Structure formats: structure tokens, C-alpha cells
Amino acid sequence: MNSIIELSIMQVGAAYIFSLIVLIIVKVRGISREKEIIVSTIRMTLQLIFTGYVLVYIFENMNPWITVLVILAMELFAIQNIYKRTKGELSKKMKTIIAGSMAAGTLVSLIFFLFIVIKISPWYNPRYFIPIAGMLIGNSMTGISLGVDRLVDGMKSKKHMVESSLMLGATPKIASKEIVDNAFDSAILPTINSMVGMGIVFLPGMMTGQILSGTSPVTAIEYQIAIMMGILGSVSLTVILFVQLGYRTFFNSEDQLILDDE
């Protein structure tokens, strides 16, 4: 197996040519995006350098506390990101449910994946723990964000339908079933779609990385298949927890629709 070509600083520097090309294009065409391109290029560079050194430190000083701390930080960051990404204000109850679903859904999947599928050793091995947690948490974050938007939108735009169903003697669960199902569906659709194109339309990042670093494509594929199953499980678990608990926040204990705009 060929070992990886180490990149020198000059080689990495040469890659910045691409950023420069984009800069020239927007400048010539008068598209005012120069600032964003420069800022995003610098941010990406600094963040990755920082993360690189942090990971080197963590891998060299394996410690269960550090691993746990990193996972916690990732969860918190992801939850904060979901709050920021959703349109409109979220109720306090809704925020709690989002945080709870994220934590429960991703951690259960992560534990299953690391200890039963891959069987890592020691249990806190950061080389496996951190990147895999990142993939599960990241994808679940995207899924739940979509789910939140669809659920809130659906409850608002179909309020009339929900109320009509209540009038016919439906429980809140039955009255909001269609909206809940829709939210779940649109949350897991991107994951399903990416599975469909995988290996033919594009090579997934993790697999590409492993192949570049000299791992046999067969091993890389095994990992990729396993991680895709893990992602699908984590996204589904997180989102189903969220929608099942989330719809209830639109009803009170008397099974009445909470109308905030009246």
C-alpha cells in the first residue's frame, strides 16, 4: 500500500490559488462578496489548524475525561446551533425537548456503535470516539433542525385542520399525526438521499480520507457502510424522539390547541 504524500507548507499554500481565483471573479463581476470569501477562508484555516493541534494533543494524552468533555462540548455546540438555525422563536419547553432528544438520540447510537459495532478499546479511545461522535451529532443536528422547522411550520399553517380534527373528537396525537409524520419524513430524507448517491455520484468524506491515508478501499467501505447505518439510526432516533415529544408543546393539559396569536 502506498503511503500518503506529505504536503509541505508551500504545497498547501498553492491551494489558496483557488480562493484567489474566486476573489478575482467576484471583483471583476462586481459581486460584493470579497469580505465573506476572505473571512471564510481565514476562519476555515485557523479553525482547522486549532482543531488539528487539539486533536494531536488529545490523541497523545488519552484520557477518559477529555474524551467525555469533548463530546459534551460537541453536543452543546450542536444544540446551540439548532436554536440559532430555526426560524422564529422557540418556546422554553421546545428547547428542552430539542436538547433532550439530541442528547439521548445521539448518545444511545454512539454507545451502540462504538461498543457493539466497532468494539473500540480502551472505551474512550479518542481516535475513534471523537470523529464518529462528530458525524453522528452533526447529521442528527441537521436532521432535527429540519424536523423543528417542519413541525412548527406545519402546526402553524395547518392549525385550522388540527382544530377541526379536535372538534371531531380526535386526541392531540391523532389530530397532529400528519404534521408529525411529515416532519419526521423531511428530517430523515437528506440522509436517505445521500445513501442513494453514495459510491456512485460521490465518495463520502470519511471514506475518501481513509483511502488517501493508505487504508484499503475495502476496509474504508466497511467503515463507511457501518457509519452510514449509524448515522441513519442516530438521525431517526433523535428526530422521532423530538417529534413525539415536540407536538405536545402545542397543546395544553386540557387537550386544547395553544393559540399564541389570539
Added chain:
Amino acid sequence: MFSFENVKYKNILNIENLHIEKNKVTCIVGESGSGKTTLLKLFNKLISPDSGIIKYMDKYMKEVDSVELRREVVMLPQSPAIYEGTVKENLLIGLKFSEKKDVVDDNNLKEILKEVNLNKELDEDAEKISGGEQQRLALGRIILLDPNVYLLDEPSSALDEETEHLVIEKMVEHVRKTNKTLIMVTHTKRIAEEFGDNIIEVKKGKILYQGGIANE
């Protein structure tokens, strides 16, 4: 059947006293914006008052389970929801929602369509029929549920005068025949006077008048 005592709901309703009799047709009249629809929603606990006491069959409304109540006291809103699917599916959806296991065959359903004067086939797309037809379809849907109390919010607002008269006449006839209670919001005083046993007049959230028909 229902009694209200010092019931307040936001700035919309302020009712000192109100009684609805069992097995009677009660019509609620009043200008638009007077709180008629809000009043109707208090009967099936779609909303709860901020203060005051409502009783249903001598039980405190607060202690009655909302979903159970709504299966006995069924409301037809002014613009009822039509669900994706056929006329037949729309008729049956109420039974599904209220988890009733009644066996209903197509002949029963056709009878109901006749009852609400709706000349449509069971397999027609319910979303493609006119507004007035959808209103009658929704009316048929709640008749199928056979509730103790019907709450109708302007059941004929999308109908022409002739159809309106016919549909309400049949509805009232059905209610009397089956010994049920009907509470109906209507914008036409004429309808209230012709079919109501009792009339409630609402103005700016207060009860202006309740009792029998004045000119009877």
C-alpha cells in the same frame, strides 16, 4: 344541559348566566365579532374560561375529559376542514378520529348524503367539490358520529337561501327525531325564529337576551 355562571374569557366574553336546555334547538344570534364562535367553543372545551363555572350535565366542565366530551359534543366550524381523499373517506374520518368502531356500509353513507342534500358520489374527490358542498359534507360527517349535542357554527354560510333552508330543516328534523340537542350559531334571525326553541342573543360578549321565541 349546559349552565354558565360568571364566565369570562379574555376580553371577548363576559357571561353572568346562561342555560341551555336538553333536547332543544338553541340558536345563537348576534352581530359578527360579538363572540358567538368563542361561546360555541366553550361548550366542547376547545377553550376554557379564564374564570367562572361551566357545567355539562351537572358535572363541572373542569373535571370532564376534553376528548371524551368532544366525542359527545361535536362541533362543526364555520369553514370545516376537508381532508385529502374521497367524499367517503371524509365522511368516515370522524369515526376514525373519535376511535368509534361503528360499522357503516355505503348505503348508510348514501343516506347521510341525502340527509344533507348533497348530490355527490362517494368516490368523488372531496377537495374538488364547491365550498357549499364541502360544508354539507362536513355536516354529514358529524351526523354519522351521532353525538348527544351538535354545535353548528353558521352551518349554512356558504349556501344559497333555498339550500340553506332545506339543509337546516332536515338537520333540525333529524335532531328532534333522535332526541338530541342542537346549538347553532346563525347570522339569519329568520332561521333562528323559524327553527329555534330558544334564542340567545349575544352583543359585545354579553348575553342580551335568552329565552323562548318572543313572537311565538
